Structures are given as structure tokens and as C-alpha cells.
Amino acid sequence: MSQQHVVVIGATGHIGSYLVPRLVRAGYRVTAVSRGTREPYHADAAWEQVETVVADRDAEAAAGTFGTRIAGLQPDVVVDLVCFTLDQARELVEALRPTGAFLAHCGTIWVHGVADASPLREDDPKEPFGPYGTQKAAVEEFLHAETRSGGLRSTVVHPGHISGPGWPVITPLGNLDPGVWEALATGGELLVPGLGLETMHHVHADDVAQLFELAVARPEVSVGQSFHAVSDRALTVRGFARAAAAWWGREANLRSVTWEEFRAAAGEHAEASWEHLSRSHSASTEKGRELLGYSPGTSLDAVRAAVEAMGLLPRR
Template identity: 45%
Template sequence: MSRIIVIGGTGHIGTYLVPALVDQGHDVVSVSRGLAKSYIHNTAWDRVEQVTVDRQEEEKAGTFVERIVGLKPDIVIDLISFNLASTRPLVEALRGKIEHFLHCSTLWVYGHTAAVPAGEDEPLNPFGEYGIDKAEIEKWLMHEARTTGFPATIFRPGQIVGEGWTPITPLANDKAAVFSKMARGEEIVLPNLGLETVNHVHATDISQLIQRAITNRSVAIGETFNAVSDTALNLRGYAETIFTWFGFEPKIAYAPYEEWMKLQPTPEEAHHSWEHFARSSCLSIEKARRKLGYEPAYSSIAGVKESITWLIENGKVEKPKAWK
């Protein structure tokens, strides 16, 4: 088994990934700021070496890379690198010292896609700082993997769901109050015809893909994989399903995009929604299925329902009136 360093190990992906790696017999080190705990209790965390590091501060001081190399990893999983200036020094320091480097990217690298579902070879057309920066990391990492042999694999998560997390809602935002409104049977307003899409993924399925990439390293190195559920949801179908699950006939109105944006509580909330439905993400997992044997345990709607159930049980979303 391998010594695996998970950078950002106590976040939502790490909550599911770190215990799974421990249970497989790996020696796991979780590197984080120590400000958050895993969302779900698992006794496997008792066997995890926890290293408290503020990455941004140590990168400024020039000590972060030395810290990671000093942990003597066989495999590094970087869940929290957001620009090439952060990724490049770590890769250079690890070159020739590790078996596998796995980088967490994002479905936002696609930007606008010409065809759906979008496969990994679809040309990237990112917009916005986050997507552009991640795409730059991807391009550089794949060049290093294919020209210098650096053992890199990239995975692109969708909109993450699971216990402890508010899923992107039918209004394409992360406001749990949307679900409370639906739980009261109140009308919601969707943009345009509600046909924009979101592509959720349960964090345990991201964990599955990472584990399969490690197990199938020979075919995973030098490759990029979409880490999403098997189908995307359009906003209308998503809303109709949740209303019905809550025990109500769907109560949905529609407004042209410009009018809809003005209906939102703040410009910031309106922009956050726009960031999602402007991309209308819908990705293919055919490559991950074929090369890694990846098979999501959760559909998009099943993962969303688990998240909402947790929110209701923890008092963050109102219990639907129709539920006893």
C-alpha cells in the first residue's frame, strides 16, 4: 500500500475519500488548515495523520512545497490548488519522487460547450477567473505528463452533493432557503424556460473515481476524467421532481433572463446563479467508465435528495408540510 498525502483532506471530497483510502490499507496524511472537520464521523480518521498547514501563508513564505516533500509521499492528491502559480512549484519539487499526482479541476473549464454531453476531448472554452485558471493548470499538467513523464491525472468534479452540503438548487444557487420555500409549497420562478442544466455528483462518487485512478494508474496517468453523475438535470425537471417529492404539485413560473435577474434578492445572488446556468453543464462519463470502471453510485437527483434530507434533519431546511 502507498503513503498518500491529501491536500485539503477535511473538505467535502476528503470527508469521503480519506476514510476510504485508510480502509484500503493506505498510510494517509490529511493536510489542511485545521479549521474544519469532516462532515461525517468515521473511525478511520483515528488512523489518519493530520498536518495543519495554511497553504496560502506557507506558499507566500516559500515553505509549503518543502513541507509536502518532507512528508515523503508516494501519491499526492491536491484538492485545493486554484492557479498554476500554486501547482507548478509543487510539481517541480515532487518530480521524480512520487508515483502519482492527482489534481482536482472543475467542470467549469468547459465554459460554453458545442455539444452535450461533453467528453474530455471537447475543446475548452472557459470564462471567469476560476475556470480559466483551472484550464491553465490542466493544460500545463497534461503537457508535463505527456512530454516529461510526470505521473499526473486530472479529475473534473461537477456540482458536489452529499450529507453536510447544500446542493446547487433549481435556481442555480446554493441557498437552502429555496428548498424551504418549496417545502411550503410556494411558487418559485425559473429563468427562461428552465431548460438550463446542472450536473451534480455525490462526493462519494468523486472518491470512487480517485480510488479507481490510483488502482488503475497505468491507464490513468496522462489522462483527464469527468467526475459527475451519469445524467445532468435541467432546472425545470429538477424543480418538478423536488416539488413532487415534497408532496406538492409543481408551482413554477418563468421569466425572461433579464427580468429574472432583477427578481433575485441581490446582484451577487443573481450573478452566482448566472455562473451556473450560463454554463449549462452536461458532461459525459464514458471515458471514466471505459478506462477506470467508474460507475456512480448516485444519480444526480438521488444525491440531491440525500443532501436535502440531511439539511432537513439538521434544521437548515423546513420539513415539508406533507411529510409526517
């Protein structure tokens, strides 16, 4: 059997930095497509075996040439980590349809909108809100309809809050405010909107890459399916804060306030907190575990790796 060719779009981002080396080590021929504006987040000797293509997706898609350029690489599999709109998905699918390639698309657990039950399952009714989740849900629906109709084969992987070394991480308050980590490290007071029982579901970027690798390896199982790429369990605001404070040998100093009080105190970070906490997501990984053998790590390990890389904690 000839070596399968995998084209990864968005290859040097959070997920791709882990996925590309995984695919190389698994024996695939890999082409990494990116804007060429940065190196992968992590050095890995596997990158020496990777073909690279520099492409500005927005500009080329506007000209109607991006999809045909990807198809021209003659891939067996395309992993699309940076598709955010239905128009982007349509252009790529129409170009790939005649090739017989298999498309693995990166979605988001935000396709679920506000959670009505916990843990969320992939086939739960979806009522997304906001442009990001709404567009991703539309892409998922489009891809599954395409596959059901006998067109391009595809699968969808829905990450939670992607964490890991190299970039800021969502804090226990659902935002990127560095002051949250400072308060937890020093015993300072943290204002918590409401009771702090809302949940967030983090995942290490390498665990998202793990699920993509598993889906690519077993298209006979993954085609036509969606999978949640999240950690073993979600965390509540309070549970997350208490566990994180313990990294510095502290107890979390939390005070419940109304959302109005929180917004006044949090300022520019308040909206991000609302976006994350109002959804209160906790997603099931049962489907990925049973069908593909997915085995993610914990939310706390994923977040701690990021906090250590930020220089806020000594590495273990």
C-alpha cells in the same frame, strides 16, 4: 510490496471527508493535510489510522515552502483537492518532480466554459470563462504537458456540482437561495429565467472520492488523463424542480420570466444562477466507466441527501 503512502491535500473538505476513509480501507497509508480549522464532515473510524499535518497552503506557498513540505512527507501519491491557481500547481510539481510521486489533481467541469455539445467529453475543446474555470483549465493544461514531457506523472478529475450532507447544495435555479427549497416544499411560485431547459450536473462528494480512489489505484490507466466526476445524468432546471417538489408531495409551480425580471426578483442570488445556468453543462462519464469502472449515483439522490441533512426533509 510495501504499503503505498498517499498524501491528501485538503483532506477534511467535501471530497476528502469521503476519500480519506476510502483510501484507508483500501489499504493505503494516508497523511491528511489541512489547515486544521475543522473536523471532517463525517465521523469515520478510519480517521484513527490517519496521520495529520496542519498546513496553511497560502502562507507556505507564498514563502515557497509548501511544495517542499509535501515532498518531505515522502509520498507515493499526492491527491491535491485544493489547488486553484497555476502558481500553486507549479510550486507543487517542481517539488514533487524529483520524488517520482503520482499527482491526482482536482479540477472542475467549468474548464469547459459554455457547452457547444452534449454530453461534454473530457477532450472537447475548452473555452472557459471566469477566473475559477480559467485557472483550473490552465492547471490541467500544465499538468498534462508536464506528464507528456516525461516529468511528474499526473491525472485530473473534474467534479460537477458537489453535493451531499453537510453543506448547502445548488438548487434547481442554480444558486444557494434557501427560498427555492421553501417554494418547492410549499407550492409557492418559482420564477424561472427563460425556458428552464438549461442543465446542471451534480455529483455526490463520495462519488468524486470514488473516482479519485479508482484513479490512484490504476495509474497505468489514469496517468495523463482527465476524467469527469459527475452523476449518471444531468438535470434541467424544470426537471430538477419538478422532481424535487415531489419530495414534499407537491407539483412545482414554475413561471418563465426574462433574465431581467429574474435578476430583479432574485437579487443577490441572480449572479450565481447565471454562472451555473449559462454554462448548461452535461458531462459524459463514459471514459471513467470504461477505463476505471466508475459507477456514480444519481443527481437527485446526491441532492436529496444534502436537503435531508439540512433538516428540510425527513430522512428516508
